[in-house]
Amino acid sequence: MTATDLTRDAPSVRPAPSAGRAKGPTHAYTELMQQVRAAGLLRRRVGWYVALFVVLAALTAALVGVAVALGQSWWALLVAVGLGVLVAQFGFLSHEASHREIFASGRANDRAGQIIGSLVVGASLAQWGRSHVRHHTHPNQIGADPSVAPGALIFETEEAARTRGLRARYTRRQGWLLLPLLTLAGVNLYVDGWRAVTRRGPVAGRWLELPLMLVRHGGYLALLVWAYPLPLAAAFAVVQTAVFGLVMGGAFVPNHIGMPLIAARAKVDYLHRQVLTSRNVRGGWFTTCWMGGLNYQIEHHLFPSMARPNLARAAELTRTFCTERGLTYTEVPPVAAYAAVVRSLNEIGLAAARRFDCPTAQVLGRG
Secondary structure (H helix, E strand, O other), rough: OOOOHHHHOOOOOOOOOOHOOOOOOOHHHHHHHHHHOOOOOOOOOOHHHHHHHHHHHHHHHHHHHHHHHHOOOOHHHHHHHHHHHHHHHHHHHHHHHHOOOOOHHHHHHHHHHHHHHHHHOOOOOOHHHHHHHHHHOOEEEOOOOOOOOOOOOOOOHHHHHHOOHHHHHHOOOOOOOOOHHHHHHHHHHHHHHHHHHHHHOOOOOHHHHHHHHHHHHHHHHHHHHHHHHHHHHHHHHHHHHHHHHEEEEEHHHHHOOOOOOOOOOOOHHHHHHHOOOOOEOOOOOOOHHHHOOOOHHHHHHHHHOOOHHHHHHHHHHHHHHHHHHHOOOOOOOOOHHHHHHHHHHHHHHHHHHHHOOHHHHHHHHOO
8 A cells, every 4th residue: 555545745655565464454453452452451541530630620729729819910821821721631631531531431421521521621522523533534534534624724735726815825834824823723612612502403412511611601701800800801811712722732733734645535444544644742741641642643543442541552562563564653753743744734835836826837847
């Protein structure tokens, strides 16, 4: 299987040697799963998650205490920064619950994800879940993965070439604009959540999420207006939401952007699909904590219900497994990961510009 079989506008991938495919890709994934199961890496870690929730709750309470001590001072914006980081961490917990990583019971996971997501983070799990399931099923596949659909960012040269005017100029620089865009990710998540729970027709979990979101957003804004003068209250909300979006969005963007895109009609087995389109980010326990375990993106896609503290050991097994079979396993430091994302996004826009700027010059050989 070669890169041209799978991709457009993406880095090349090394084909697995025929010996590694002799027993078929399905058998290979089954073998890897057996190794993971034998190592006990699919067991639940409820105690670990309870301890994490308690730590996050304690840190939030401590921040509230700092805010009270500071009073109506603009130094309170430092509290807003810390609160934005903590809300993102609660968001990762909600994400993990939605993947059934915490409890053995699916219902318990769903309820935990909805309560944390709606009451603490302020987002709709029902809205997010629909697109996220499609992403996990078809990562980086054109027309199937909503994460690579055209939106604030464009991931295909052909799509970028169709842009005109200001949109085209923006697309050529979209990599450099990624950071400011991430500060708006929280707002986008909230807007999409409200649209989801208030739209017509049946919505799974609406009558749990809607009141919790009302309590969360209404109570939060009311508390800010009561505690601070209006300019400081507005600045606090803006800073906290921007930091939340930056941390939450920043944990997701290095995982697939700049990795191979799968053509719309391509048939790719599960193992190759998940490994070749994902990128791990090295960095040890701090990176794992900061990114909510999403730095082990390959393992998260291969074993989506695996608890976060088991991912590091699973990565060791998966890395060895892929190396032995000649399957490209991408793992880079944080700076290299974000640099690759920015470079890839810019190259898509610039490649479209070079390709379509001047047909006459191309004919004359000056394009």
